[in-house]
Amino acid sequence: GVDGEMVRAMLLHQFGIEIASSFGPLAGQIWRIGTMGYSCRQTNILHLLGALEAVLLRNGVKLPAGEAVRAALDAYEEARVG
Secondary structure (H helix, E strand, O other), X not given: OOOHHHHHHHHHHHHXXXXXXXXXXXXXXXXXXXXXXXXXXXXXXXXXXXXXXXXXXXOOOOOOOOHHHHHHHHHHHHHHHO
C-alpha cells in the first residue's frame, strides 16, 4: 500500500493540489477529490491525473506512465466528437 497522507502532502507541496482524506468507516481508505465548477476544467483534471500518477510512481506503485492522462484525453475527445 501507499501512505495516503504522504501522497496528499506530496500533491500539495510539489504540485499545489489539495485533495481530502475521508472520514468514518472509509478513513484511510479513499481520497476525496473535488472536481466541481471551476475545478472541473479539463486542464485541472489533466494536471491532477498527471501529478497523482507522478506521486504514485515515486512511491513505488507500478503503473503505466502516462496512461491516466492519455485515457482522459481520449474520453474528452470522444465526448467532443460523439
